[in-house]
Amino acid sequence: xRLEAQNVSFRxxxxxxxxxNLSLSVMPGEIVGLTGPSGCGKTxxxxxxxxxxxxxxxxxxxxxxxxxxAGYCPVQLISQHPExxxxxxxxxxxxxxxxxxxxxxxxxxxxxxxxxxxRWPNELSAGELQRFCVAxxxxxxxxxxxxxxxxxxxxxxxxAQIWQAVLRLAGERRIGILLTSHDSTLIKRISxxxxxxxxxx
Amino acid sequence: xxxxxxxxxxxxxxxxxxxxxxQYAAGLRQRTFQAISNLNADIRPGEILAVVGASGSGKSILxxxxxxILPGNxxxxxxxxxxxxxxxxKRQAALRGRExxxxxxxxxxxxxxxxxxxxxxxxxxxxNGTAMQREIFTRYQxxxxxxxxxxxQLSGGMARRVLVATAAASPARxxxxxxxxPGLHPAIVKETLAHLRELSAAGRAVMFITHDINAAxxxxxxxxxxxxxxxxxxxxxxxxxxxxxxxRHPYSKALxxxxxxNDFRPVPGSQPSPADLLxxxxxxxxxxxxxxxxxxxxxxxxxxxxxxxxxxxAA
Numbered sequence: 025x026r027l028e029a030q031n032v033s034f035r036x037x038x039x040x041x042x043x044x045n046l047s048l049s050v051m052p053g054e055i056v057g058l059t060g061p062s063g064c065g066k067t068x069x070x071x072x073x074x075x076x077x078x079x080x081x082x083x084x085x086x087x088x089x090x091x092x093x094a095g096y097c098p099v100q101l102i103s104q105h106p107e108x109x110x111x112x113x114x115x116x117x118x119x120x121x122x123x124x125x126x127x128x129x130x131x132x133x134x135x136x137x138x139x140x141x142x143r144w145p146n147e148l149s150a151g152e153l154q155r156f157c158v159a160x161x162x163x164x165x166x167x168x169x170x171x172x173x174x175x176x177x178x179x180x181x182x183x184a185q186i187w188q189a190v191l192r193l194a195g196e197r198r199i200g201i202l203l204t205s206h207d208s209t210l211i212k213r214i215s216x217x218x219x220x221x222x223x224x225x
Numbered sequence: 226x227x228x229x230x231x232x233x234x235x236x237x238x239x240x241x242x243x244x245x246x247x248q249y250a251a252g253l254r255q256r257t258f259q260a261i262s263n264l265n266a267d268i269r270p271g272e273i274l275a276v277v278g279a280s281g282s283g284k285s286i287l288x289x290x291x292x293x294i295l296p297g298n299x300x301x302x303x304x305x306x307x308x309x310x311x312x313x314x315k316r317q318a319a320l321r322g323r324e325x326x327x328x329x330x331x332x333x334x335x336x337x338x339x340x341x342x343x344x345x346x347x348x349x350x351x352x353n354g355t356a357m358q359r360e361i362f363t364r365y366q367x368x369x370x371x372x373x374x375x376x377x378q379l380s381g382g383m384a385r386r387v388l389v390a391t392a393a394a395s396p397a398r399x400x401x402x403x404x405x406x407p408g409l410h411p412a413i414v415k416e417t418l419a420h421l422r423e424l425s426a427a428g429r430a431v432m433f434i435t436h437d438i439n440a441a442x443x444x445x446x447x448x449x450x451x452x453x454x455x456x457x458x459x460x461x462x463x464x465x466x467x468x469x470x471x472x473r474h475p476y477s478k479a480l481x482x483x484x485x486x487n488d489f490r491p492v493p494g495s496q497p498s499p500a501d502l503l504x505x506x507x508x509x510x511x512x513x514x515x516x517x518x519x520x521x522x523x524x525x526x527x528x529x530x531x532x533x534x535x536x537x538x539a540a
Contacts (some may be wrong), residue, residue: 062381062410135495149281152495177407179279179436181476184483185491206411209439213485 026051027073027099027168027200031082034065034072042068045082048219050168053198055191057211060221066204067104069221070170073202074101086167096123100161104173106153110145117141120156124163133189134159135182151178158186162193169194171203175210187214234309235267236430237291237399242303244283244290244454258499260286261454262507263303265526265533270398273421273431275441275462277480278451279496284434285330286454288401291432292327293317307399323350326397330404332384335376341387342372348395361390365420382413389420400424401432406440418444438465438480447532450477453497453507460532473534476508506536514538 028049035041042065050056058066071077073084075091084091091097103109110119120126120141134155145153154174161169169190175183191214194201205211211218244261261283268274276284289295291305293314305312307320317325326348336344345361346354362371365386376384385405392400402421406414421444425431435441441448442462450458458474465472469481482488494511497503506512509519516537524535 061412132493135493137495139498139501149279151280155495177280177436179277180438180480180483181492182279182495184485184489185493187489188491206409206414207439207485208411209484209486213489 025087025167027202028085029069029073029079029082030085032069032072032079032084033081034068034077034079043072043079047082050200050202052167052200053194054217055194055201055203055215057215057218058202058204058221059208059211059218064221066221067172070101070172070202070204073168074099074170076101096163096165098165098167099170100163100166100168101170101172102154102157102161102174104176106150106157107145109157110153112145114145115141116143116145116148116156119145120160122160124165126159126162130159130162130189130193133185133192135185151182154178155182155186158190162190166197166199168200168202171201173204173206176206183210233269233271236270236308237312237432238267238306239287239291240265240304242287242290242305243301244286244295245300246296247298247300256500259454259502260499261290262502263523264455266449266456266459268399268430268432270430271425271428272447273425273433273445275433275435275445275448276451276456277435277438277441277448280436281499282451282496283454283499284436284451285403287451288327288403288432288434291317291401292321292325294321322348322395322397324397325399325401326392326395328388328392328400328402328405330407332376332379332381332388335384335387337376340373340375341379345372345387345390345394348391350396354394357394358390361394365390365393381409382416385409385413385417386420389417393420393424397429399430399432401434403434404436405433406435406437414440438484450474450480452476453502454499455507455535456533457508457536458532458534464532471530473529473532473539474508474536475512475514475538 026049030047032043032046033041034043060066072079075097086098091099136155140148140152175186242261242264246258246260247255250256278284290301342358345358349357367386406417418440421431421433433445442465445462448460448462449456458477460472465481469478472478472481479492482490492511497507505521506519506524509515518537524537526533526535529539
């Protein structure tokens with residue numbers, strides 16, 4: 025099972041082309057770093073691969089098939105802004121358990137405290153919210169994870185804590201990861217190969 | 226990085242600062258959040274002090290406390306002095322924007338309905354604002370037409386330069402930069418850091434608040450490490466090296482060792498919430514060195530090897 029972008033082109037409405045004729049693939053268990061300057065389309069590419077946007081030309085394929093239109097998507101996106109990725113009118117336990125029941129050991133590994141489950145999103149910091157977003161995205165059906173500046177807003181200790189949990193689980197379940205980051209030391213540390221978005225189209 | 230940094234008297238001295246907030250939990254039931262507890266910090270002219278810590282550790286609240294712009298439900302205790310005199314609310318209001326300037330975190334702090342040139346001219350205290358604004362825009366490579374633009378017409382990098390320009394145009398001797406580089410491209414981060422260094426080279430004191438320890442090390446003379454609302458350690462930037470053996474506090478060491486270029490090693494658990502702080506050392510529940518003493522008594526601030534630390538076990 026591989027995740028592929030095949031000759032994908034995309035623009036927002038009638039705006040300028042953001043991606044043109046772009047192809048890439050990620051294999052199971054592979055960790056790929058995606059770099060490039062601000063505004064070059066990294067986040068757009070991640071949104072396309074996760075099915076949040078549809079390409080104007082070309083296709084996104086999971087094992088040769090289009091992404092499922094309904095149900096749990098095996099390609100999960102974790103965004104840079106967790107406060108925009110959770111329902112402000114849900115207590116955190118609803119957000120956490122929306123698609124599956126994460127086990128206690130994963131919550132512990134991510135440093136999620138029991139008392140946070142009853143909180144509302146505005147009562148938690150960005151770092152605390154991001155831990156929930158990561159747990160939520162790691163359901164048993166997840167095959168690929170798109171980490172879009174997942175830990176940019178976090179301190180180094182929290183960043184290492186979240187990544188170590190994700191890397192352990194991804195290793196066990198052979199989840200493929202595409203990560204974007206401005207931090208070249210992070211990319212160098214964890215990715216198997218690196219794609220510079222400005223050099224491939 | 227001024228050589229005179231250590232000889233001058235502190236421009237700003239904060240000692241024993243605590244800030245708490247009263248909130249309504251449900252109905253008329255109130256609860257108190259201890260956002261900053263017993264914090265000490267000082268900064269000298271020509272020096273860059275980086276304040277580094279996790280999100281939710283109270284860094285921005287420190288900035289707001291110094292400027293005197295905390296909301297009405299905040300309770301402040303402890304003392305602050307500026308240029309040798311006590312910093313009272315009245316004095317804060319008089320110094321704010323003149324002697325003490327803020328470089329805010331977000332571009333949303335610019336007035337969306339005012340041309341950016343006009344906003345920068347506001348910072349200049351006397352008559353010749355326009356000439357000064359143009360000179361600063363030239364220095365920051367903002368094209369001549371930029372002064373007539375509105376904030377929404379600027380790119381992220383340009384807006385960042387305008388925010389720094391606002392502080393540079395003011396005669397402020399103390400500049401507080403609150404997360405001026407969040408999620409920006411490395412080139413813009415580098416440029417912003419260079420601007421901070423310029424400001425300090427001109428003799429101003431710069432407090433650089435960030436969660437990015439790499440940016441802090443690149444720029445600052447000293448680093449204050451924040452955890453759960455207090456400074457656990459203040460160290461010369463050069464102490465962050467090797468395995469972190471020159472650092473004094475276990476959390477500072479953990480922060481250093483957690484960097485991707487070092488061990489990428491996390492610490493289990495999470496920072497305690499300001500709503501339920503326990504007595505004793507706030508890092509104790511996550512600390513390998515923790516003993517009974519740590520759980521019962523808050524460590525006093527001690528000076529060790531040219532830095533300060535709050536840890537019973539530091540030597």
